[in-house]
Amino acid sequence: MPYRTSFIPKGMAGLNLNAPYRGFWKCSPRNIWRRAMVRVRLCAKEKRMFRRLSIVAASLLAITAAQGQAQNAQRQAERDLFAKIVEIPTVEGQTAEFKKLTGLLSAEFRKAGITDIVVKDHDGTQTLIARWPAAKPSGKKPILLMAHMDVVAAKESDWKYPPFKFREEDGYYLGRGSNDNKAGLTGIVLALQYLRAEKFQNTRDIIVLFTGDEETSGNSARRAATEWRSLIDAEFALNSDAGGGSVFPDGRVEGFGMQIAEKTYADYKLTAINRGGHSSAPRPDNAIYALANALTAVERHRFTPMINDATRATYEALSKGDSGQYGELVRRFLANPTDRETADLLEAMDSGSTRTRCVATMLSGGHAPNALPQKAEANVNCRIFPGVKIEEVRQQLQALAGPDVTVTAVEGSQTPETAPTPLRADITEAYKAAVATRFKDAPVMPFQSAGATDGAFLRANGIPVYGFGGLWGIVGAREGAHGLDERVWAEGFHGQVPIWMEMLRRVAG
Template sequence: MKSVAEICSDLIRFDTTNPGSAERPAAEYVATLLADAGIEPVVFESAPGRTTVVARVDGDSSDALLIHGHLDVVPADPSEWRLHPFSGEIEDGLVHGRGAVDMKGTCAMTLATVLGMAARGERPRRDLVLAFLADEEATGDYGSRYAVTEHRELFDGVSQAISESGAFSVPAGDARVYPIAVGERGTAWMKLTAHGVAGHGSMPAVDNPVATLVHALSRLASHEWPVRLTPPVTAMIEAIAEITGQPVDLDRVEAEIPRLGPLGALLHGLIRNSANPTMLEAGYKVNVVPSTATAHVDGRYMPGLRAEFLQTLDELLGPKVVREFVNLEDAPSAPYPSPFFTELSAALVAEDPAARPIPYVMSGGTDAKSFAGLGIDGYGFAPLMLTPDLDYNGMFHGKDERVPVAGLEFGVRVLTRLLA
């Protein structure tokens, strides 16, 4: 049987850039591994090449747990990487390449866990539904959204789910903190359009849409969104204070973040809404004032703060800028505290006695949003023990992405404890 590092390396070698090469070859690889282990996969496409694999493993309880991951990755420019981003090279105890962290490493841990259990004849404590999805790095229209609408029956009986962006180690003195995600910020990707009067670039502009849009974007980019502490984030801060023995003033959290070091870095994207201009397009000739200008904005809002976010956004943009949503998704949350959170924590502590699990809210979004629509509680739990020099969050969509082999092996042991 292949090791978890070998599976991770194999998956990285499939260029599943989104937009770009599609997930079909990687999905076929996953389906073959499952079928060879006696686990029957269901393979389907939402469009040519946009392929998802789902499989069910019978357990001792029909209350099923979903483990989902995505096979697509964001683009990578080989000229910016020390090793080729699709080499999957294993060097100095690290697996290198695009997707090592986000999230082919996690898919490899899931596969190595269930394949290992199958080889040993071990039956999981509850039914497992495994989903290896397309298109998470865009809107999920070709992946999780398609799966939950067109193949809803594959997720029957699922009450809880685990996936990416949680349970990674963060150094904290003699302890290691493992943030387990119990929610994530909502997504509001928007296209902004300003209309005006076309004219000659040498003449005073009657109504220049480029200027209108740029002024609006400047107001948006310079806006200081107020700190809004949701209950899970408050619980996270209180847990950090207890673990470190350093009280944190909740009334001035932002000022407290720097002294908390790596633990403080976890809070940066969790204490307020945000809206970042990311794309801008206007005009076709230097001496022509165009009639329209467009921009795209990546907006994120905390659970429960959608109405406040949109109201502030409209005030900043002003009446002459029209917004339309490219992708609008609610901010899902899972119960905390809960018996399942306790189970997840226990699996970590059993493998790492120095582990200190805490609740966490993800600043970005995952496919958990789609499954939340089916009433499935999603937790970010992709256990990974890291060396202190690795900036886990910095490698998401960054260059020279890599993951420790020992960290992947740790994750397999934790998942096995959770599932067996």
């Protein structure tokens, strides 16, 4: 029963409570505790000693119990706040729900004494910007903490439980958005509340940016980085949507990720137009065949392998821990990133990490079963490696598609083209130290996202963004972000808060 050891008050741990009772003893304080327990008669000296020890022990036990109760109450309060946040269905188009959430979050900030709060009402959603001014200004620029309030839509009939009803099961908290990104968002709120309560003397302003359309248009982040720049301008940003750790089921930590780069998102339309005609008289020119051939060419194409600071850092970290075949491949790629064969093998295992990738995602064509098609159209979605232009990819797709198909970039679909955020030793070290409060010696791994986050809009406008998170999940466990039965590891949810606090002490203290 190892948990019992914590009930032995300090200073009494040396007493051997398990020593066999022998029945005879002299009047001495030795083994007094045990003797008292077995209700033997005590001599006067022993009685005095026992009374004194009892008082000390009782007060220590009371303190331990009170601490335990306080911890339980704190955990319950954190869970309650998280439940409220998850149960507000902040899905695209539900403007009233965003108002509810910004109202709730504003009240939480005010409760902690953070009163400089701006809520922007825009594009059918809302954005919340809150500022905690420096207690002891050092002249350093503010730091920005990021999360998004919106969640991907969820079809209730497909879920095991209603997606916007918070629940706990098997050590997980369930609900749409629990993982992406409401856990990170709640973690930021809690960390700031606790730091305020302990009178943390921040030497620079801490600004919070909670966006309302990360999963869709990215207007919040785009506007924040430009029109609302004076409200969020910072030396750098920590994005909770792009950090966090993974822990093996046996408790060993795998590492914590720090996103420093993102691929560019872009959609392209492939269109084949034809004069059509009667399907009883087929001709060699046919819009559907032309489009199908173009798509096959796109499928077969391999873009040029590339590497940058972010992917190199990831591969270096991975190669260190792997003496097997995968590690060998990674080392070969690091030695020669233009080696296509090696890059292809890596790409087969970790899709999107070595180059630009494009894939057909939508298809339409023809207008009647008995007519030659006048039009066929497909959407090709590309995730472009940093450093490659959206227009360059369009030209390559056009060359692949041939003259019968026109390739155009879909207006408004793109995220900005951004270069990786330069690695900073002080930030990486602070991240490591913050994580070490829970996981000693856990590695921090810089990485590049194949997907896009709000970070891109800030990077594109000159604010360095580092993915940071104290949250962790279990290696290999399904978490359902964007998908079904989304959930977050409860231990990781609560455990993230002290990690955020330590990070803020280090970068803003």
